[in-house]
Amino acid sequence: MTVSLDIKLRQGQFLLDAKLNAPPGVTVIFGPSGSGKTTLLRVVAGLETASQGHISIDGVNLLGIPAHRRAIGYVFQEPRLMPHLNVLGNLKFSQRMSGEFGLQNLEEVIDLLELEALLKQYPKVLSGGEAQRVALGRALVSNPKCLCLDEPLSALDQGLKQRILPYLERLRDKTQIPILYVTHDVLEMARLADQIVLIRGGKTILSGQIDEILSNPIATPILGVRSAGTVISARVMPQDPVSGLAVVSFAGGELFLPELLQPEGRQIRIRIAAQDIILALKKPSEISALNILSGYISEIYKGEGLGAMVQF
DSSP, X not given: OOEEEEEEEEETTEEEEEEEEEXXXXXXXXXXXXXXXXXXXXXXXXXXXXXXXXXXXXXEEOTTSOGGGSOEEEEOSSOOOOTTSOHHHHHHHHHHHHSSOOSSOHHHHHHHTTOGGGTTOOGGGSOHHHHHHHHHHHHHTTOOSEEEEESTTTTSOHHHHHHHHXXXXXHHHHOOSEEEEEOSOHHHHHHHOSEEEEEETTEEEXXXXXXXXXXXXXXXXXXXXXXXXXXXXXXXXXXXXXTOOEEEEETTEEEEESOOOSOTTOEEEEEEEGGGOOOOSSOOOSSSOOOOOOOOOOEXXXXXXXXEEEEO
8 A cells, every 4th residue: 555645735824735655664754843744644634634635545535535434543642542441442442443354453453562461451550652552553453544653652751662662663564554653753763764754844855765865965954963874774693702792784894783682684774873973084993993884975065054964
């Protein structure tokens, strides 16, 4: 399934003029506060009505179709669970409301999000992370053709975020539906996104694969200078016998990292911030740095100040 949209929506002085194509996987919608990210999700879900344009899933236009018939799973910043139903009751209610059973049946969702131990619990006793897992499960069992996740981790502290991120990765890897994910967190984006849509002032500025966008100097004003960098897909290799450090391999060579929890052979993502890179005209010697890679500078972009962006 693929979500495609090209819409315009005016709210007072604000104009949302957005375009995107989201295949299966996670498409992160990123931009400053007030740029229209949540409004875009609400238009997709049918909670707001676009004044013109189109929204389609696999070529079927959704404009004019009411929200309850669009088969869009929506997870808000707050879990919004039914307090009088336990976890299993919340899941079954959502499944019944969908009117049909999709690829994600109840048992699969419970296993995917590890909800078995929580089924008899009521929302009031769940932690923030547990409640959001239930909210994700409830959205999945509704037989969605698309998932809209509106900053689902923003209300959680860093510890809880780190515990729930693996479930979101599992959701991305095990389901075959488009996931539109709004976040302000660059680390969440780097870890989860397959592609990124950058939006500012209601208008789509850039969209593309995650490695292309994070390394594109045009994206820097939106991402922020300290968020510029790149994402590398690498494979976990055997531990270095001399240093005891973890080793990962990618197309450009190998990198030494602190201890990794992922097993050997696992494909992982590594985010390298631009501020953590030092450039040299020749290979450095007699320094403590272990990660020294050679490359060619393809472009230098000068900013408005003293800095510049260097692209390899």
